[in-house]
Amino acid sequence: MKTKTLIIGAGGQIGKIVVDLLQEDKKPVVALVRNENKAQELVKLGVETVLADLEGGFEHAFKDCNKVVFTAGSGGSTGYDKTLLIDLWAARKAVDYAIKNNIQHFVMVSGLGAANPDEFVSDIKPYLVAKHFADNYLLDSGLNYTILRPGALINQQGTGLIRISRPANFNELIIPREDVAKVIEYCLANEDTKGNIYELFSGNEHIDSVFKMDA
């Protein structure tokens, strides 16, 4: 029986924290990374690691997995060519591989504004366009999905306190990456998050009570 969770983008900031959390909690995880040094670091920590370039094929990483998290992102430091190739095209491939490999839960890390890139005046609108189409491809795939749309990501330590309703104040449309990672772990462990799209912000409620209230 397949029981592992594949983290696509395990070398990224959120992905790395998700891998740590799952390892700590003794949940079987496979980390997919492109960078050889990052792969070696993960292997040293005892993490099962697959080295692959998301611009090529990476279906072999799905082999023993029944859940997938897509948190690969071209990030701010690369160009929008990589946004098209990774955030959109590699996401599409991940969905196709997930279908072929009978994945039971696909957690997509999207972004606030991906529902409608015209909603906000945003410097990252091209990124939101890519995420919009990636999210919709997952939505139409027939897979069990959870789509997470966090506000602006900050590196501050997580509190485990969040909200999924949108705050009125624009300055509050933020959330620490660590809290996004905790929500990912929660979603992987809770089937009733399947079939949902959640916006995520820092808040005052514990993660489990937020989602239980919503369910």
Next chain:
Amino acid sequence: MKTKTLIIGAGGQIGKIVVDLLQEDKKPVVALVRNENKAQELVKLGVETVLADLEGGFEHAFKDCNKVVFTAGSGGSTGYDKTLLIDLWAARKAVDYAIKNNIQHFVMVSGLGAANPDEFVSDIKPYLVAKHFADNYLLDSGLNYTILRPGALINQQGTGLIRISRPANFNELIIPREDVAKVIEYCLANEDTKGNIYELFSGNEHIDSVFKMDA
């Protein structure tokens, strides 16, 4: 009754030729351009022109039209941010506007490789990813579409001689922009091109006989 054809991207190289061809043949056309100087040039030539930025709203341009050609492209001179905003997001908006405005034929200028951006090793793969999703959005829209996927565009004078089957020789995957424009005019005038996707290359057959053989 609406009888005009809207050319989205009439300031572009292919769009400009399409406008010229339709004007010459006394077919009612509306040219949508972003650049004010290009708009003034078109107005001087007696072309009905709408000035609008495809990054904003442009539904007003559809008002008197029953056909649309989408040949707007960020082009080689801009970044992939514009590919996401124009080739993908503006194309999506054009499809939505076309549905709302009861457009009877939507001709999309796509590109060779957009069916599967992994098919060729290509410098413009990010562009093909954007075109792939734009094409699919049109395909799923319920509109009457014709999708054209020309090979590499060259500025050589057109011959009116084309092929729609793929040549074996990689060097022959080319076509003059003028011939693409002629094919667009042909498709607009011939209903049996609806519901089809055509690759386009320079060849030995006249446009009308190529499409009649195919029909």
